[in-house]
Amino acid sequence: MADTLLDIRGLKTWFKTDDGMVRAVDGVDLHIDRGETVGVVGESGCGKTVTARSVLKLIDMPPGRFEGGQILWQGRDLIPLDQDEMNKIRAREIAIVFQEPMTSLNPVYTVGDQIAEVIALHQKLNRKQAMEGAAEMLRLVNIPNAQRRVHDYPHQFSGGMRQRVMIAMALSCQPKLLIADEPTTALDVTIQAQILELMQEMKERFGMAIMLITHAMGVVAETCQRVTVMYAGKVVEEAPVEALFGNPRHPYTQGLIRSIPRVDRAAEKKQRLEAIPGTVPSLLEPPPGCRFADRCKYVTDICVRGMPPLKEVGPGHYVRCVL
Amino acid sequence: MNRQYLMRRVLIALPSLLGISIVLFTVLAMAPGDPFEELATNPNIPPEVRLALRAKFGLDDPIWSRYLHWLFAMLHGDWGFSFVSRVNVDTLILQRLPTTLIVIGSSQLLAILVALPIGVLAATRPYSLFDQIANTFAFVGFSLPPFFTGLLLILVFSVQLDWLPFVYRADISATGWQFYWEHIKQSIMPVMVLGLFQGASLVRYVRSSVLDVIRLDYVTTARSKGIGERKVITKHVVRNAMIPVVTLVALQMPIVFGGAIVTEQIFRVPGIGSLLISAMLANDTPVVMAVTFVFAALVVLCNLIADILYGWLDPRIAFR
Amino acid sequence: MAGLTPASLSAEAPVAPAAVVETRKKARFSPWQEAWRRFRRHRLALVSGIVLLLIVTAILIGPLLWRLPINEIDFGSKLEGPTWAHPFGTDDLGQDVLARLLYGGRISLAVGFAAMLVAITVGVLVGALAGMSSGYVDAILMWLADLFLSLPQLPLLLLLIYLFRDALKTAFGPEGGVFALIVVVIGGLRWMPAARLVRAQFLSLREKEFVEAARALGASKPRQVIRHILPNALGPVIVAGTIDVAAAIIAESTLSFLGLGFPPDIPTWGRVLFDAKDYLDIAPHWALFPGAAIFFTVLAINFIGDGLRDALDPRRVI
Secondary structure (H helix, E strand, O other): OOOEEEEEEEEEEEEEEOOEEEEEEEEEEEEEEOOOEEEEEOOOOOOHHHHHHHHOOOOOOOOEEEEEEEEEEOOEEOOOOOHHHHHHHEOOOEEEEOOOOOOOOOOOOOHHHHHHHHHHHHHOOOHHHHHHHHHHHHHHOOOOOHHHHOOOOHHHOOHHHHHHHHHHHHHOOOOOEEEEEOOOOOOOHHHHHHHHHHHHHHHHHHOOEEEEEEOOHHHHHHHOOEEEEEEOOEEEEEEEHHHHHHOOOOHHHHHHHHOOOOHHHHHHHOOOOOOOOOOOOOOOOOOOOOOOHHHOOOOOHHHHHOOOOOEEEEOOEEEOOOO | OOHHHHHHHHHHHHHHHHHHHHHHHHHHHHOOOOOOHHHHHOOOOOHHHHHHHHHHOOOOOOHHHHHHHHHHHHHOOOOOEEOOOOEEHHHHHHHHHHHHHHHHHHHHHHHHHHHHHHHHHHHHOOOOHHHHHHHHHHHHHHHOOHHHHHHHHHHHHHHHOOOOOOOOOOOOOOOHHHHHHHHHHHHHHHHHHHHHHHHHHHHHHHHHHHHHHHOOHHHHHHHHOOOOHHHHHHHHHHHHHHHHHHHHHHHOHHHHHHHHHHHHHHHOOOOHHHHHHHHHHOOOHHHHHHHHHHHHHHHHHHHHHHHHHHHHHOOOHHHO | OOOOOOOOOOOOOOOOHHHHOOOOOOOOOOHHHHHHHHHHOOHHHHHHHHHHHHHHHHHHHHHHHOOOOOOOOOHHHOOOOOOOOOOOOEOOOOOEHHHHHHHHHHHHHHHHHHHHHHHHHHHHHHHHHHHHOOOHHHHHHHHHHHHHHHOOHHHHHHHHHHHHHHHHHHHHOHHHHHHHHHHHHHHHOOOHHHHHHHHHHHHHHHOOHHHHHHHHOOOOHHHHHHHHHHHHHHHHHHHHHHHHHHHHHHHHHHHHHOOOOOOOOOOOHHHHHHHHHHHOOOOHHHHHHHHHHHHHHHHHHHHHHHHHHHHHOOOOOO
16 A cells, blocks of 8 residues: 555445435445546446545535544544644645536636635735736646636636636645546536546646546546446445456446447447446435345345445455355 | 626616606506695685696696606706795705615614624524524514514613603704714614614525525535635625625615604604605695605615625626 | 356346335325425424414404403593403503404404405416516516516505595595505505516426427417416415515504504504504503514414425425
8 A cells, every 4th residue: 555645444424314314425445546546437326426525524514424434644534633624634635626617616706816715825825926826727727818817707717617727726736636526527528528638737747646536437448547436325346447447347337338338339230328227226225235236137146135345356456246 | 897787777777767756756646636735725825826836737737748847847956845844845855864864874784784694603503593593583573563663662761761762853952972972872773673673684584595605516615625614604605695685685675764764753753754754644745745756766776776786796797 | 248157056037126126115295295294394383373373263253252342432441551351451542452453453464465465466467477478578567577676665655545545535435445545555566576486487387398298288378377387386476475464464554553544443453553652651551462463463474484485495404
């Protein structure tokens, strides 16, 4: 475990609702080393966003609560920390970029103001210096006319540009880890590529690690070194990227990979797009066995009786399946 | 905030004013009876004067020409003559307008100063004890009609405790600090009645607005920047939450004016509200018309101010 | 798939997926039952409902049980505080305050509800009209709504009463005329919120799928309106209606308190306060009871309105 930045062990983030306890994240292990890009994939509702937000403790704690586990940041557990201590870590050590650029920026403050706010806070600069820093960050993310646009409001930027601003804001204090929660899902395809490229550039420049959360397998294949696959609040497979795509062991992972539309195959054999039948189970009172059981082609009795443990099937390759 | 927006809002205000004047004039014109019949029974007014007045007001002309005459006269500052008080109406109104404005202004200020912190605090601790108590007090506050609150305050502070005078006197003979102190003492109750009534409904609006804003994505972004919850609330949330509240305060102005009229009656404050009532009881039509128009104009002015404030607070608006 | 071997030796075909996991089925209530369930959780609203019921009952059957006349003058017992003979005391003419309040309550509440009906009816009609048509008609109606919203209510109310009171008195009699005037004016100045709500519903639902489906099936416009669109607007309109009742009661009381409402011999709650306000020092009970009556009625209605809002248009925080 050389240089492990983030080590999530058995994290359980549950939510109290009128209908019962929703186990959004139910025993998740994840780790990210310095400088690597780890993809976290899964369908909507599998717990990836909750995991990401749990790291920075951005979950509303009245309905949400940590039911167990640890979030170790450079060896230090973040869960017992209070808000003041968390604030020292936010933006400075770990930064996050959200999915919806259209609503993630405060509409009444200029873009420069919002970036400068972070800079001024963590680097103890005065306002003028912070604004200059903000302009610099905008330049860095390739926003043309940065010097002038620093005084513009978010609504004066397009979606793609707003996401760049978010990235600029997240990186302004050069954090060691960037959590990107579906950063391109809300953007056009052409812009998606630009944003991913930008993130890669920034990563190389600052040497930071990235937790890339997405449901697009194609993106993962291109940008990540390792991949964690989540389903219904649990990790079902984890592997280096080549191993995952070359030899996916969990039926869910196989389903995900097979459901990627492929232009070349379709032209050859006129295959139908494969989808995984069924829907994600309710996280309210999950069944005792494997949660993918009701959608799995290879389900057996053992699968239903108890949760299979995560077992190693190759170097760095773990699967939660009895197969 | 840009000039164009400002100009546009002012230009919109004018037709509103015009529209209101038409409504008021139409109402008057449709009213049965001669607005000057009172004068017919008044022995001090010789019949020739009454006929001359009728001619002057063109009471026998078609309605649109009467309206234009009236409008013209109003714009020229010729608001008519009050037979009851024997002065020009505009003098009468200008004499009493400042008092009304001061009472309304200070009460609104009080309302905002009280409602803002309470509303924000209640919203940041939803369903807590503080929130429930604040909510209940808010309900009590705006369910108590201002006239009743006024009477209660008089009962407690003037009758029982004898701390505050309950009749407003504009002619206080003291000087210097004593003068101001006396003025403040007699203004406390009317201002409090109005302020607390408005403040009560504001608390709920502020709370509701803050609750709406606090769930939004950019608030989570702000938290993720590590700036601290307090700053997140005061800098990011409040500024956005105030935008709809500002509009609301302006939209409530018509109601506030109603409360002001009642308050002036109870405490005998010499403002235009009590003027309206006494004019009605004395059948002094020119005054009634003029005061109603002034109130309407004030409402339009408040809406204009609200629009401007809105444009200033929310940078998205001016760019439409 | 390489390396795939079923763990269980007896496994053949996969077990039917449906039987494996049971989904938790929640009982499905109708929207109205759901609303009632939510309303029930609002304790203050429930208590207020009971209080309001008591007040209304008292007003309706009270005068039948408490038989003291409202205008029996008895100088011998004037300005007395609460006693067994006069639970709410007497006024300056020795009249029984309780009897007067019970009688006046009928008027005050009747004005409240009638004004609300006027406001809601006009509002729904205007809103539906504006929502169904677009362009000119809609723009004009909304401009009218804005205009009305800018009118200062109390001054205008006073003005209209001042101007039309006599005429209506001769037409409908003193009480009827004033009642009609007050109800129409108060209601007529409060139609705007309901109109906006209904119009908003129309605008948002007009293009929604189920309305298009109905249209495709040949449903005529009125049918679309009545069956599909209006029911959705019902919730917010009901809430607005509750607020209207409270506001109308306050408006009528205010008018009467200023001496410009109903004729002096009709003891609406505001009117009793008008008479009582000069006797605060020697007979505070005379003002406290009618004031409390207005306060508790309006408070109850406001709490009920809040409960209804939560029930029909829930926006839970947690």
